Amino acid sequence: MAERGRPSFRLAGLGVLVALLCLWELASRTGYVYEVYFPPITRIAGTFLRILLDGTLVQHMLATLGRFGRGYLLAAALAVSAGLVLGYWRLLFTFFEPLIEFMRPMPSPAIIPIAILLFGIGDEMKIFVTLYACSWPILLNTIDGVRSIDRTLFNTALTFGLGRWELIRKVVIPAASPQIVTGLRISLAIALILVTTAEMVVSNDGLGFFILDEQRSFRIAEMYAGIFTLALLGYTLNRVFLALDARVMGWHRGLTKKEIL
Amino acid sequence: MAWTTESRWNGVLVLLAVFPLWELLSRAKLLHPLFFPPMTRILRALGEIMLSGNLPGHIVASLQRAAAGYFLAAAVFITLGILMGYWQRLYNLFELVIELARPVPPPALIPVAILFFGIGNEMKVFIIFFSCAWPILINTIDGVRGVDRVLVNTALTFGLGRFELIRKIIIPAASPYIMTGLRISVAISLILVVISEMVGSTDGIGYFILNAQRSFEIPEMYAGMIVLAALGYTLNRVFVLVDGRLMGWHKGLTARLR
Numbered sequence: 001m002a003e004r005g006r007p008s009f010r011l012a013g014l015g016v017l018v019a020l021l022c023l024w025e026l027a028s029r030t031g032y033v034y035e036v037y038f039p040p041i042t043r044i045a046g047t048f049l050r051i052l053l054d055g056t057l058v059q060h061m062l063a064t065l066g067r068f069g070r071g072y073l074l075a076a077a078l079a080v081s082a083g084l085v086l087g088y089w090r091l092l093f094t095f096f097e098p099l100i101e102f103m104r105p106m107p108s109p110a111i112i113p114i115a116i117l118l119f120g121i122g123d124e125m126k127i128f129v130t131l132y133a134c135s136w137p138i139l140l141n142t143i144d145g146v147r148s149i150d151r152t153l154f155n156t157a158l159t160f161g162l163g164r165w166e167l168i169r170k171v172v173i174p175a176a177s178p179q180i181v182t183g184l185r186i187s188l189a190i191a192l193i194l195v196t197t198a199e200m201v202v203s204n205d206g207l208g209f210f211i212l213d214e215q216r217s218f219r220i221a222e223m224y225a226g227i228f229t230l231a232l233l234g235y236t237l238n239r240v241f242l243a244l245d246a247r248v249m250g251w252h253r254g255l256t257k258k259e260i261l
Numbered sequence: 262m263a264w265t266t267e268s269r270w271n272g273v274l275v276l277l278a279v280f281p282l283w284e285l286l287s288r289a290k291l292l293h294p295l296f297f298p299p300m301t302r303i304l305r306a307l308g309e310i311m312l313s314g315n316l317p318g319h320i321v322a323s324l325q326r327a328a329a330g331y332f333l334a335a336a337v338f339i340t341l342g343i344l345m346g347y348w349q350r351l352y353n354l355f356e357l358v359i360e361l362a363r364p365v366p367p368p369a370l371i372p373v374a375i376l377f378f379g380i381g382n383e384m385k386v387f388i389i390f391f392s393c394a395w396p397i398l399i400n401t402i403d404g405v406r407g408v409d410r411v412l413v414n415t416a417l418t419f420g421l422g423r424f425e426l427i428r429k430i431i432i433p434a435a436s437p438y439i440m441t442g443l444r445i446s447v448a449i450s451l452i453l454v455v456i457s458e459m460v461g462s463t464d465g466i467g468y469f470i471l472n473a474q475r476s477f478e479i480p481e482m483y484a485g486m487i488v489l490a491a492l493g494y495t496l497n498r499v500f501v502l503v504d505g506r507l508m509g510w511h512k513g514l515t516a517r518l519r
Contacts, residue, residue, distance in 0.1 A: 012354055013353055013354055091271075094271040094272055097272045103490070105491075106486060106493055109467065110486050110489045112459065113474030113475075114486075116474060193366045196368045197368045200371065200460050201460065215375060231362075231369070235364040
């Protein structure tokens with residue numbers, strides 16, 4: 001796999017991408033594909049710039065991001081806390097395990113109708129749906145992380161006379177954090193999917209609403225511009241997460257690398 | 262503390278307690294009985310729609326779509342993954358395109374799919390196909406690349422041709438990874454079938470649930486959700502069973518090595 005980083009191969013990948021885009025443009029301009037469904041790339045790009053500059057995209061993106069952020073962060077706070085408690089007290093876990101096993105296999109979009117019933121069609125509904133869907137990976141990973149902590153760590157901490165709260169704060173949370181972060185990363189993609197879906201089912205703003213609405217009004221270039229924005233958002237969020245992860249969890253990677261060497 | 266035993270019965274007890282509690286709270290109107298109808302009414306609704314033949318039709322419709330998209334994605338992307346894992350050049354050519362397409366949240370493509378396929382089955386199959394693609398593709402590529410060099414070299418020493426090598430060495434050696442991708446995609450296919458049926462459909466379990474809510478048939482809505490949960494659970498169990506059969510050799514192997 002030494003070839004992987006070689007610039008000539010990276011260039012080949014870029015070449016394929018550019019070739020595909022040119023092909024799209026040509027096929028659309030010459031009428032080889034139906035131009036209404038596949039507007040030329042240049043027109044999509046122009047539309048993207050136009051609705052970006054007149055603020056339409058920004059407004060919908062902010063609405064989506066607001067719901068996403070509140071649902072996701074709320075899920076993180078609740079599910080990590082619940083996961084720590086359930087992972088730490090085995091007894092408690094035995095009480096809730098079947099309930100969790102019972103609720104988990106239900107595909108999360110199925111919660112949307114209940115959310116509409118309870119919260120109406122406003123922001124709360126979308127935040128609740130996001131919160132619900134994100135909670136599972138975070139909860140299960142946190143429980144797993146806490147349960148798989150090395151016994152030696154516990155015993156050492158207890159030997160040094162740490163109290164229960166100090167034990168959780170100084171040993172349990174740091175030791176379980178790699179798995180907690182895994183849960184948080186999985187939930188990042190899920191959150192975006194559920195926000196978009198909820199916005200498609202009922203909303204009057206947000207990127208999910210925007211994309212579906214443009215399609216229904218047959219403004220196809222706008223629709224593609226919206227999808228591109230959403231992809232960009234997904235990509236950026238993932239990048240931001242990875243950057244944060246590297247900062248916060250740098251100590252962990254340093255540790256495991258040292259152990260391997 | 263009366264409870265000190267860590268038995269599985271604790272949880273079953275909690276689960277069993279939830280139902281009468283729900284029933285009581287609903288009947289006593291502590292929970293809004295319109296939004297949280299008594300459990301017995303939900304179960305009765307479940308029995309009615311199961312027997313009336315209404316719900317089984319929706320279940321079959323959903324399952325067919327999920328299966329079509331899932332198996333199509335499996336066939337196409339396992340093949341592609343093996344090729345891309347094996348030929349580094351092919352991987353390099355398409356890496357950038359894949360990295361750009363992957364972060365698109367699958368629901369974002371529903372409008373495009375409606376545009377091209379209308380709101381029929383093809384639209385849903387396409388969405389499921391697209392969303393199942395990534396876990397299968399990425400895991401297959403990873404699996405093929407992770408195949409032990411010694412295995413490949415041994416096979417070459419024994420004079421295996423390229424296609425025999427792929428068939429007899431690469432595919433079996435990569436299969437644990439491929440199975441992981443397939444397992445992740447089972448859950449994804451069910452999620453996306455529900456989403457696509459909610460956005461544009463006239464049948465299927467996702468449509469049924471949303472429609473029940475919109476017509477304020479709340480017990481039916483909950484009944485649909487219970488069916489969906491049971492469906493997700495069953496599909497997962499079936500997968501584990503098939504996995505155990507197909508991959509039994511692998512589990513035996515790794516257990517022995519340990």
